[in-house]
Amino acid sequence: MKSLLIKDTTTEERIEIVKNALNFGGADCEGVDMDDMYDDYIFGLKELAEINLEFSERHAGEIKAESTMDRPTRGGCSMR
Structure with a gap:
């Protein structure tokens, strides 16, 4: 894995790192603009x-953070 430190990344790379990290978790935090x-x-x-x-x-x-278990399912089978 490549270093995430500022000294080892460009601005464009840091934008992608943040964008990917925020999309990966899928969590919505109350009252914070992530x-x-x-x-x-x-x-x-x-x-x-x-x-x-x-x-x-x-x-x-x-x-x-919003739990994936608290979200309503969208069709399909739920194994809860």
Whole structure:
């Protein structure tokens, strides 16, 4: 896996990293614009670890990601 550090990536690569990461999880967080949250990483101001730590410290216990188990199924068979 390639390094995600600012020094090892271009702005375009960081945009793709953030875009892929946000689409991968599929979680919606209440009251947080996840796109804006990572602007400092995209523009080379803060590493991902710094942003995630600040977020954790600021919002610990406040924000709940939407669970895939809580989502209504869209047709097909559900094995719940």
